Amino acid sequence: RVFDETELQNMVSSVLDFWLTAGPYAQQFENALGRFLGVREIVPVNSGSSANLVAVTTLCSSQLDNPLRPGDEVIVPAASFPTTVNPIIQNQLVPVFIDSNLADLNLDPGQLEEALSPRTRAVMFAHTLGNPADMDAVMAFVRQHDLYLIEDACDALGSTWDGQFVGTFGELATLSFYPAHHITVGEGGAVFTNRPKLAKIARAVRDWGRDCWCGYDSPVNGKCGIRFEREIPGMPGYYDHRYYYTEIGYNLKLTDPQAAMGVAQVEKLPEFVARRRHNFHYLYAGLRQYEDFLRLPQWHPRADPAWFAFPLLLNENLPFQRHDLTRFLELNHIETRLLFAGNILKQPAYQEINARQIGALPVADRILKDAFFVGVFPGLTEPHLDYMIETFGRFFSKY
Known part of the structure; x- marks a missing residue:
């Protein structure tokens, strides 16, 4: 951990405002991290492991035209961190384990074709200790076979392949902000993507499965302006949209004092x-x-x-x-x-x-x-x- 008075001042400011869950600093943190990575959507969560869980669960959403379904296969290196693999299992998908390269300790792209089957739907892997995998080979494979790609960039914030940040190649990517990582908020993580629909689903998965996302300021009638004025098929009357659930979700939010630390860390x-x-x-x-x-x-x-x-x-x-x-x-x-x-x-x-x-x-x-x-x-x-x-x-x- 490397920090100075900026992190402490931000955290004290957040505590004095008594924002105990996600609040104004969380929005600042999303914006700052999005600018650094050049991506449209940042979804902060409470750990990198939760980020992986949210990412995989998002691709299983029935809101997608072609979601992952139980029994579908996901190619993943056998030399992995447990919570890179666990969300595959937890979502009733089947991990297909391939070996790593001895040179860079990343997945061996030469085994991707051998791992392919009619049930293969996705590839998921970490960039080992910040060392980018061969993204030319990976992208050629996933594009040829129309597969989803989830990049676990928890150890690789700031790493690039041919000038492009890792994590920006696939549908979704993840980060960790544990103390040993490139930036820290104590415990924390994020899902990031350039696809707004996936970000909306990811926020629902993070926030109890709730369909509504009204930002951190939660205006009375919602950011949409029709929180209390919308008829929802199958629900009684003008149903409060904040209590409408479209995903089987969790509660994996980052707190505002953590985000306050993160704002200062992103600057560094x-x-x-x-x-x-x-x-x-x-x-x-x-x-x-x-x-x-x-x-x-x-x-x-x-x-x-x-x-x-x-x-x-x-x-x-x-x-x-x-x-x-x-x-x-x-x-x-x-x-x-x-x-x-x-x-x-x-x-x-x-x-x-x-x-x-x-x-x-x-x-x-x-x-x-x-x-x-x-x-x-x-x-x-x-x-x-x-x-x-x-x-x-x-x-x-x-x-």
Whole structure:
């Protein structure tokens, strides 16, 4: 987390106004984030996981001409974060698991055609740790087969492919504002899209399933001006539109004090992205001397990652295991994280799900066994990074 007095002043202002749910700052946050990404619609929610749930559920809406239906298949990498996969299962869809590339740890586009079946309706994946997947290959596939695309950009805010922000290629995309992410509001996330109809459905899914969206100021007669003057088929009299429900929804809204923090964080976002890139490349240069032990990350020439973290993969046939290295780093005050679930099909919760997998998933298994990451967040300075590099060296010097 990196913040200053601006976040604190905004949050105090919101609390003094006693906006406890979404209010004026939420609208400012939507506008600021939309301007940064160049998208029409931002739907803030209470977490990145909720954003994924809202995005998938939106594409299942009966308001769409061609919604996803139970039993339809969604192609997804096996090396995924759980809540990239879970909404597929929770909406009674069937995940079809493909492997990842060893180079960038993203989905392997070469397996997309093999995963295709008559039931395939969508592709969903995360840009791993901010490193864009091969969007040329992905878009060629989804366009050829007329599939939906959901981009989980929770770790990739600010990353671009050929100059275009990731998350702006498909129908819907998602973000997370957890403290470790590119910006934070504590707990929070967002769905974003350039399709107003999808945004309207997403807001309904977020807000109890309610069809009406009257903005955060909630004018008495609604923004439409006919809240109390509309006859709704099947409902009695002039039915209050704010209590008309068109989706099976949740309550996943962001609060205004959180949005107040977000307004200040978005102002700092270009600087945050620049610092993350600097820290990544500084660390990359320092760790190249240890390539006998570590497989360093790679990225496509058309990609410009806004790195969430620095992914590492142990080389094979080393005289030590991952836990030996990560424990040493942790004991020396360098935090590490595994690359999320690794091959998620090896996790207990996924042993009995209705799913297909394509091949043996060897790269996902390598990720499960040998991958981890360290931080590049904007608060790290070059002395911090020098210490990290030196600590890796002290461990490797034993071998």
